[in-house]
Amino acid sequence: MAKKEHISETPATQFLRKHKVPFTEHPYDYEEHGGTSVSSRELGVDEHHVVKTLVMQDEAAKPLIVLMHGDCKVSTKNLARGIGCKSVEPCKPDVATRHSGYQIGGTSPFGTRKALPVYVEDSILALETIYINGGRKGYLVGIAPHVLVDLLGAKPVHCALAD
Numbered sequence: 001m002a003k004k005e006h007i008s009e010t011p012a013t014q015f016l017r018k019h020k021v022p023f024t025e026h027p028y029d030y031e032e033h034g035g036t037s038v039s040s041r042e043l044g045v046d047e048h049h050v051v052k053t054l055v056m057q058d059e060a061a062k063p064l065i066v067l068m069h070g071d072c073k074v075s076t077k078n079l080a081r082g083i084g085c086k087s088v089e090p091c092k093p094d095v096a097t098r099h100s101g102y103q104i105g106g107t108s109p110f111g112t113r114k115a116l117p118v119y120v121e122d123s124i125l126a127l128e129t130i131y132i133n134g135g136r137k138g139y140l141v142g143i144a145p146h147v148l149v150d151l152l153g154a155k156p157v158h159c160a161l162a163d
Contacts, residue, residue, distance in 0.1 A: 036070025
């Protein structure tokens with residue numbers, strides 16, 4: 001019998017288990033700056049189903065999380081318009097880590113250090129299964145997208161730009 005690779009808990013997996021969310025675990029060989037193209041290739045899934053967790057801030061430097069398809073970019077202009085802000089920009093890596101409690105490349109929307117408002121590209125919610133960071137580099141979890149709305153109160157937005 002093949003030995004299953006042991007995956008230690010993260011704040012994200014603790015959060016999912018506590019809320020009795022069914023999820024599948026998908027470790028892969030992480031490549032620095034490889035992004036979702038590497039994780040989708042390693043897992044053998046469509047990059048459109050891999051969701052990146054982006055920590056951004058509004059013009060008042062209030063942090064927020066944006067969940068976006070792996071093969072798309074965020075239109076910060078459309079996002080700001082959609083959430084009623086003047087502007088939105090990505091946080092610097094150290095600021096993002098301070099807000100989320102996760103390292104860049106391992107940021108999950110689940111189990112963040114502070115409760116942050118979460119916005120999700122609306123077309124993500126139409127997918128059957130999404131693969132999202134499980135709280136560590138090289139580790140995604142497969143979940144049903146409705147979990148984002150049910151557990152995180154994620155608000156649908158339309159701000160995707162094809163990559």
